[in-house]
């Protein structure tokens with residue numbers, strides 16, 4: 001124990017040094033006064049990078065060191081060492097060799113820590129779990145993996161899972177914690193899977209899907225740092241409360257550059273604050289909406305019934321007849337461009353045709369000879385037509401320039417005729433706040449419309465040319481003076497230092513690009529502001545919840561289809577969610593996806609899981625719910641009370657069940673929230689539950705993905721089986737059910753069969 005404490009003290013001392021150095025270099029980067037735009041830019045980039053490093057180092061303070069592996073045989077020694085300590089990040093000593101003192105859990109050397117067993121010891125003699133509190137070593141747990149080894153430390157753990165059980169039994173804090181210390185072998189294989197394409201991770205409640213997804217993000221950011229630091233990782237979760245719940249896991253693993261978002265946050269510039277009814281969300285989420293919107297856009301490319309009269313400012317009446325408009329429309333559509341980008345082609349055709357009309361009228365020879373106008377006159381008339389506000393007005397009437405917002409608003413205001421009447425009625429809405437289900441529609445509309453960004457592109461090109469000229473000037477200067485700056489790389493970066501050398505400075509264009517990349521925002525921040533951003537990897541939690549339209553949006557954000565999708569079809573609540581993974585993925589990757597399963601429930605004790613499993617089986621007899629890894633000996637209780645006694649009974653049960661440490665959830669229908677909150681100290685009804693409170697009031701849907709020490713399920717009568725299954729599997733210790741109305745049949749049957 002003493003020697004471990006000494007070791008840990010050394011590691012923290014070194015972390016302190018690194019923190020101090022990072023802080024100092026962040027400060028000194030900021031203090032640098034250079035002149036000119038380039039110098040300022042460099043200073044800001046440097047300061048920002050150093051700032052991120054400070055955040056990373058501060059994030060891993062807690063439980064920095066958590067394991068150690070001892071190798072068993074001289075042949076197995078790695079770098080001449082017979083043991084390694086494993087931690088949240090890698091740390092090197094301040095010596096000339098920069099000897100690793102702490103190994104990042106994601107490094108290959110650390111892998112046996114998670115996978116070795118006494119059957120397959122992977123060269124290990126012993127695995128040690130180190131439990132810390134602050135900077136103090138609290139406990140050691142050793143597992144002997146080489147059974148022929150006689151040496152004993154006195155910290156042997158006979159069962160080998162004391163640390164895991166302690167983690168699972170620990171009081172919950174309202175924030176998800178990382179599992180680096182106790183990742184299980186089946187989870188480790190997924191976290192480090194080399195698979196590049198789409199990987200589906202399926203598993204029942206509490207099997208660690210969310211934990212695995214987050215650790216996979218951290219692993220990929222480590223293993224593919226070059227790529228992912230530039231392209232960022234997107235993690236999609238079902239709602240903001242859930243994202244808040246998981247938000248601290250990655251920083252604790254030393255990762256800060258990830259974008260966490262709900263689908264409702266993925267259309268930059270639009271905040272989805274409204275709520276749809278379930279029926280409306282279902283209609284909006286259907287795959288058919290893509291075609292419907294395409295049809296709606298094409299209906300905005302119209303032709304006059306007979307003729308459209310234009311009152312030209314200088315030349316009197318011009319006419320767009322149906323044939324002329326149809327011809328222009330066909331030509332424009334043949335370009336196969338999005339609506340706004342095809343629009344100029346339509347406009348050119350119309351302007352040409354109107355010019356011809358004008359030329360014929362003005363230049364017609366009264367005696368039937370050839371037209372009297374010369375090319376200059378014709379060109380002038382063409383200009384008169386092309387610059388006429390009246391002509392522009394007519395073109396805009398037939399083929400208007402549209403924004404996604406305008407298109408979707410108009411569509412929702414009057415969807416009749418595009419959908420069966422009953423469905424149209426469900427989604428009909430004039431004005432009002434955007435909802436999550438509107439976001440994929442806006443994204444689809446943006447694709448169909450395209451943005452005419454030719455002006456912006458011209459501006460960017462001019463800027464690029466300016467940069468190249470500037471860079472050329474710098475190059476000339478640096479070549480003349482032949483002094484090159486070498487920048488010291490971050491201490492922690494194990495990869496070869498990327499030092500800017502003379503050979504790297506190939507030409508002015510490359511250098512200009514470097515400047516361009518010096519956007520001060522992190523990749524995640526830039527991605528958040530860019531609808532067309534291509535993410536390096538996308539992780540979707542509760543993937544079974546996404547509608548077909550939401551999948552279209554996400555797939556557009558991942559051109560390489562590098563994705564990890566985690567979910568549990570048995571917990572599907574959203575009516576718009578699709579059936580099997582194959583049918584979800586087939587349109588995008590065919591059958592080229594990996595499908596893996598997790599089968600052990602680390603959250604719910606067996607007493608609670610047995611009841612939940614029985615409920616699930618009443619509807620899905622074939623279902624194979626996961627097996628719980630532990631039991632508490634406390635079965636769930638069910639109690640019926642009179643309707644007017646319910647709030648008092650809930651308050652009384654909360655008082656009784658609230659653990660001394662940890663959290664309790666009251667999962668109840670929304671309409672009861674006000675009455676229940678009135679009887680519960682410090683609880684206020686809210687659409688976004690505050691998970692940091694000791695008693696949290698929420699409905700079954702909101703409880704998805706979350707967990708609490710104790711759960712009180714109130715009045716489950718109206719719940720669909722999937723929602724009931726979710727609500728029943730949120731407790732890590734105890735579950736109680738209070739009701740006034742009859743229980744849902746599945747629950748009644750399951751309870752009776754106990």
Ligand SMILES: Nc1ncnc2c1ncn2[C@@H]1O[C@H](COP(=O)(O)OP(=O)(O)OP(=O)(O)O)[C@@H](O)[C@H]1O
Pocket residue numbers: 164167168177178179182183184187203204205206207208209210211212568571602603704705706707729
């Ligand atoms: N290897 C592990 N070590 C310690 N705790 C673990 C491990 N695996 C999972 N857990 C814990 O089990 C609980 C459930 O994990 P998680 O929320 O990731 O499950 P899930 O499969 O996403 O569940 P659900 O589908 O019900 O939302 C969490 O508290 C998680 O920290």
